Amino acid sequence: MPLLEMDRVTCVFGGLRAVSGVSLHLNQGELVGLIGPNGAGKTTIFNLLTGVYAPSEGRIQFDGESLVGRAPWRINKAGIARTFQNIRLFSDMTVLDNVKIAYHNHVRHGVFSSILRLPNHFRGEREIEDKAMAFLSIFHLEGKKDEMAKNLPYGEQRRLEIARALATQPRLLLLDEPAAGMNPQETRELMELIRFIRERFSLTILLIEHDMSLVMGICERIYVLDHGTVIAQGTPEEIRSNPKVIEAYLGEVTS
């Protein structure tokens, strides 16, 4: 059984079918790319998967259970975390606090020991801090822990956002153009990091990326979206030589 399955999902805004009859699946542990020209419906798929929008038609199953109609925070609790095309951080909080909050919301800790400040409470605090630091060090941000998130350079904000998503301990991670705005060197390092966290945390990852060559380098399978529909899927080699894909991208360059 796939970890995630979308079955003929449609999402309509007014008269626009932003996503139209999309079926896709992710097997446990896969790193899958979702590519397509601007406006193809990629981000809308993430919004459907995370409960921001409800599908007008179709089914979405995660780990055998329907996600349709569930609130975003419940979907996150169930094990799906995401990053945003436009970075979302607590910009006036420190780097460390950004990750602590994300982790904190997912730790079961006794309300009573917290209120009464029993030894348990302090142990809990220290554990949260240690864990948060461990996530920061994976993303080479431990030296920035006391800086305000808003003062980080762009590439580091992107990495912090992934650290935050990871701190919620997901099984499925959705990354929406995580390399947008990064230079080629930062981008290469980020792709290495994505590969690394997949192994380290046994994640399944769906990666939206505009740059085709980048996705081809790291994904095992790729879905290509155009005008809200899947026009191709397969291995990078299959996608590279697919005339429909070439046409969709050429159309974008010339229009």
Ligand SMILES: Nc1ncnc2c1ncn2[C@@H]1O[C@H](COP(=O)(O)OP(=O)(O)O)[C@@H](O)[C@H]1O
């Ligand atoms: N909340 C919304 N209301 C109306 N139209 C939307 C909304 N969200 C997305 N769209 C439209 O749906 C289409 C797909 O958008 P999007 O999923 O953001 O594309 P992509 O991420 O592939 O660039 C676009 O035409 C966009 O304008």
Ligand SMILES: [Mg+2]
């Ligand atoms: Mg988008």
